Structures are given as C-alpha cells and as structure tokens.
Amino acid sequence: MKTVNKASLKDVVPQECTLKAWGGIDDYEFVFVPEQRSQPHEKTDENKKKVHFADGSPTNETFLSVGDTQQRADTAISSALVISPADTINFAFDGTELTGSITLMNTDEGIISYKVKTTSPEKFRVRPSTGTLMPSASVSISITLQPGYQAQGLSREKFLIMSLPVESGNMSPTELADLWRQAAGKPVCQHRLKCHIPSSSDSSARNGSALTSNTMDIDQQVKQFSSSVSHLSESQLKLYAEVKFLKKLHILLVIMVLFFGTLITYLLTLEKQYGGQHCYKQ
Missing domain, CATH: 2.60.40.10 (Immunoglobulins)
Structure with missing residues (x-):
C-alpha cells in the first residue's frame, strides 16, 4: 500500500491510465446510468406459498x-x-x-x-x-x-x-x-x-398442565434454594463469630504464656543469685 499525490502518481500509474484531472491523458468522465427495472410480476397464490x-x-x-x-x-x-x-x-x-x-x-x-x-x-x-x-x-x-x-x-x-x-x-x-x-x-x-x-x-390443556407442573417445580426449587442460602448465611455468621472468639482466646493464651514464662525466669534468676540464703529479722 502506497500513499500518493498528484506529483507522485505517475510513479505508480501510467500516464495513459491517469485521468486528466490528475495530470494524465485519460479523458474518462463518469456518467450515471439509471437502472432499468422491469414491472413486478403479479403475485399469485402459488407464489405466496413458496418457501x-x-x-x-x-x-x-x-x-x-x-x-x-x-x-x-x-x-x-x-x-x-x-x-x-x-x-x-x-x-x-x-x-x-x-x-x-x-x-x-x-x-x-x-x-x-x-x-x-x-x-x-x-x-x-x-x-x-x-x-x-x-x-x-x-x-x-x-x-x-x-x-x-x-x-x-x-x-x-x-x-x-x-x-x-x-x-x-x-x-x-x-x-x-x-x-x-x-x-x-x-x-x-x-x-x-x-x-x-x-x-x-388439547394444546392448551397439555400446555396448561405442563406449565403448572413446571411452575410448581420452579417455585419449590426457588424455596429450597432460598432456604439453603439462608441456612448457609447463618452458618457463615456463626463460623465467623467462633473464629473471632478463638482468635481473641489465642492472643490471651499467648500473653499469659509470656507472662508466666517471664515470671518463672525472674524467680529462677533470684534463686540462683542468692543461693537459697534467707534473711531473718532480729
């Protein structure tokens, strides 16, 4: 694909094939020729039935x-x-x-x-x-x-x-x-x-019975689905509360372990420093 202008067109298109408006020698001019339409055929019952x-x-x-x-x-x-x-x-x-x-x-x-x-x-x-x-x-x-x-x-x-x-x-x-x-x-x-x-x-009866049956089945399925969603939501809330409680309990246990560990370490240090000696008031 090349982009050309009036000056560079001669490098791509021969002069005899270029319109005069573009510097060539071809004197072609566009003329619109209306389409000749024939009268439409008369529609018959046979034509109407064609598929x-x-x-x-x-x-x-x-x-x-x-x-x-x-x-x-x-x-x-x-x-x-x-x-x-x-x-x-x-x-x-x-x-x-x-x-x-x-x-x-x-x-x-x-x-x-x-x-x-x-x-x-x-x-x-x-x-x-x-x-x-x-x-x-x-x-x-x-x-x-x-x-x-x-x-x-x-x-x-x-x-x-x-x-x-x-x-x-x-x-x-x-x-x-x-x-x-x-x-x-x-x-x-x-x-x-x-x-x-x-x-x-017959069609309405069969369609009616089928539609009623299908509607009842759909309503029952929707109720079961709603019940399942509600139960799942309640279970999720309970599980979230239990996890939150266990998290707090875990933090408390860690603090208690650190406290008692520090206290025991301090007591052992005192015991080692004084060698089991005791002072009594006279």
Missing part, C-alpha cells in the same frame, strides 16, 4: 406420477422416495415435548441419499437429518421442537425433503455433508411439508 430454504436450495419441486392418478392423502412420491405423511407433519405432545415424525422409503433399484431441511433450523431437532437408503429400505425421522420456542407459530414452518441418487450406501457424515454441499447442478428431487399443531383445547 425459501437456507443454503440456497432450489425451490422447484419434482414429483413422479404413477399412472397419472392422484396421490393418496397420506403418502407422496418424490422421484423414487416415498414420503409419509405426504403433505403435513402432525405434531403431538410426548410428555412435555412437541414431536412429529416422517417416514421415508426408497422404492428405486438404486441407492439414494436424503436430507431434511427446515425454514427455522434453530427451532427443531431433526434426527437423522441426512443419510442413505438402500433399495426397499425405509427410515423414520424424528422432529422435536426445541425448548424455549412457542408452539403457536409452528403452523408457519415448512420442511423440505431432498433426495439424490448415490453410488454407495456406506457414507460417513462428513461425506454426506460434502455431497449436499456440492449438490448444485445435480438431479435433486424435492418435496415440501407443512406443520400442524394439536387442537387448541
């Missing part, structure tokens, strides 16, 4: 029609991958957790790899999110709403099931990550799923 997923995944869907008949309501076929449920993931309470599941089955003669993506990766725990399926093999994918997130906005979330033919079924997690990282331009089949939460009455 944009992370990592720049494509948004077009590819399906395999069977005899040009309508797919069953509970099963969809995206390429060679049979997806169940076909349209909506139904979430239900498993204890205090809200969970759903997806079943994938490979109906092709070759091996395929799958990947599950969502519009909000931070909200869900998906296990397994990627993997491979041998011919006629199936896998059940568990989806759990992470703690701290509300179930009310769950119906706005979407899931994307992606599949891709591969040559080997024994791929490590690193190899699978590299495969999907380099999936651009490959024949990736996709299928989207919506989310459905339990009915409001």
Whole structure:
C-alpha cells in the first residue's frame, strides 16, 4: 500500500491510465446510468406459498406420477422416495415435548441419499437429518421442537425433503455433508411439508398442565434454594463469630504464656543469685 499525490502518481500509474484531472491523458468522465427495472410480476397464490430454504436450495419441486392418478392423502412420491405423511407433519405432545415424525422409503433399484431441511433450523431437532437408503429400505425421522420456542407459530414452518441418487450406501457424515454441499447442478428431487399443531383445547390443556407442573417445580426449587442460602448465611455468621472468639482466646493464651514464662525466669534468676540464703529479722 502506497500513499500518493498528484506529483507522485505517475510513479505508480501510467500516464495513459491517469485521468486528466490528475495530470494524465485519460479523458474518462463518469456518467450515471439509471437502472432499468422491469414491472413486478403479479403475485399469485402459488407464489405466496413458496418457501425459501437456507443454503440456497432450489425451490422447484419434482414429483413422479404413477399412472397419472392422484396421490393418496397420506403418502407422496418424490422421484423414487416415498414420503409419509405426504403433505403435513402432525405434531403431538410426548410428555412435555412437541414431536412429529416422517417416514421415508426408497422404492428405486438404486441407492439414494436424503436430507431434511427446515425454514427455522434453530427451532427443531431433526434426527437423522441426512443419510442413505438402500433399495426397499425405509427410515423414520424424528422432529422435536426445541425448548424455549412457542408452539403457536409452528403452523408457519415448512420442511423440505431432498433426495439424490448415490453410488454407495456406506457414507460417513462428513461425506454426506460434502455431497449436499456440492449438490448444485445435480438431479435433486424435492418435496415440501407443512406443520400442524394439536387442537387448541388439547394444546392448551397439555400446555396448561405442563406449565403448572413446571411452575410448581420452579417455585419449590426457588424455596429450597432460598432456604439453603439462608441456612448457609447463618452458618457463615456463626463460623465467623467462633473464629473471632478463638482468635481473641489465642492472643490471651499467648500473653499469659509470656507472662508466666517471664515470671518463672525472674524467680529462677533470684534463686540462683542468692543461693537459697534467707534473711531473718532480729
């Protein structure tokens, strides 16, 4: 990096590439050209339903029609991958957790790899999110709403099931990550799923009972913690008083030892000086 001025610019930039304003011969002048904007396309219901997923995944869907008949309501076929449920993931309470599941089955003669993506990766725990399926093999994918997130906005979330033919079924997690990282331009089949939460009455009842239970547990823990802190504070004060008393007692004992030691030394000195002689009054 060099700092130049009008005089030293010629040492760095040729004169034919230097503007006239800086002593060169280039007569370039900046001209602003307004951007030509096309009219926005009219929004349709189909466009409104499109979901944009992370990592720049494509948004077009590819399906395999069977005899040009309508797919069953509970099963969809995206390429060679049979997806169940076909349209909506139904979430239900498993204890205090809200969970759903997806079943994938490979109906092709070759091996395929799958990947599950969502519009909000931070909200869900998906296990397994990627993997491979041998011919006629199936896998059940568990989806759990992470703690701290509300179930009310769950119906706005979407899931994307992606599949891709591969040559080997024994791929490590690193190899699978590299495969999907380099999936651009490959024949990736996709299928989207919506989310459905339990009915409001069931949800409120379960949420209410869970919230009440959690609130009671938290209140009890807070009371126990406060009691422990109070007991610890009292014990600390008692210990401080005892240590202070022992310190004073220790100082007193040292003084007494020094006093009696000095007195004994003085008496022994007198005994040695007078040799045990005594004077009696006549």
